Amino acid sequence: EIVLTQSPATLSLSPGERATLSCRASQSVGSSLAWYQQKPGQAPRLLIYDASSRATGIPARFSGSGSGTDFTLTISSLEPEDFAVYYCQQRSNWPITFGQGTRLEIK
Amino acid sequence: EVQLVESGGDLVQPGGSLRLSCAASGFTFSSYSMNWVRQAPGKGLEWVSYISGGSFVYYADSVKGRFTVSRDNAENSLYLQMNSLRDEDTAVYYCARGRYTTSIYDYWGQGTLVTVSS
Numbered sequence: 001e002i003v004l005t006q007s008p009a010t011l012s013l014s015p016g017e018r019a020t021l022s023c024r025a026s027q028s029v030g031s032s033l034a035w036y037q038q039k040p041g042q043a044p045r046l047l048i049y050d051a052s053s054r055a056t057g058i059p060a061r062f063s064g065s066g067s068g069t070d071f072t073l074t075i076s077s078l079e080p081e082d083f084a085v086y087y088c089q090q091r092s093n094w095p096i097t098f099g100q101g102t103r104l105e106i107k
Numbered sequence: 108e109v110q111l112v113e114s115g116g117d118l119v120q121p122g123g124s125l126r127l128s129c130a131a132s133g134f135t136f137s138s139y140s141m142n143w144v145r146q147a148p149g150k151g152l153e154w155v156s157y158i159s160g161g162s163f164v165y166y167a168d169s170v171k172g173r174f175t176v177s178r179d180n181a182e183n184s185l186y187l188q189m190n191s192l193r194d195e196d197t198a199v200y201y202c203a204r205g206r207y208t209t210s211i212y213d214y215w216g217q218g219t220l221v222t223v224s225s
Contacts, residue, residue, distance in 0.1 A: 043216065
């Protein structure tokens with residue numbers, strides 16, 4: 001099973017700042033990595049797939065990068081609605097696995 | 108508009124059974140893979156099962172032999188039969204569409220809560 005480790009566990013930033021979230025895989029997943037955003041009481045929402053492709057309707061301030069074992073989700077300038085929990089997910093190997101999440105909170 | 112609506116969540120005793128349903132609309136259901144993903148209270152996301160448009164299936168080890176995923180393409184519905192339920196199966200269960208035939212989850216339902224407790 002591929003283990004995804006997200007860091008940091010919690011990130012405290014202010015609106016307008018840049019957020020950088022990390023996801024590291026225990027073995028190579030190529031580019032088969034996605035990022036999801038989840039707000040309290042809501043289902044997750046797809047942000048980024050195949051490491052760097054933005055999903056439909058996702059603002060350009062969200063970007064993804066990386067390949068192999070190291071991936072990054074960047075939010076260029078935080079909006080109030082961006083404070084949420086973010087998960088990475090790999091689909092390179094069965095079983096599908098998710099990271100444990102990074103909580104992005106308002107400083 | 109793509110919609111996924113789960114139902115069937117309930118309080119059930121350990122060892123009991125439950126069947127979850129997911130009603131899909133707004134897309135050609137048979138052309139997409141479908142998945143169940145769960146989230147225990149206050150915890151992260153855990154993939155549970157996958158079914159292709161042609162009913163090829165995969166399961167997480169934690170549910171293999173106890174859960175069965177199925178679909179009815181004529182009724183645009185996805186199901187999860189859950190047997191021998193354990194306390195650790197307590198979670199919100201989401202159905203999620205796979206983007207085309209992949210395991211990229213582009214649409215999610217609102218979830219249905221399963222509580223396993225005596």
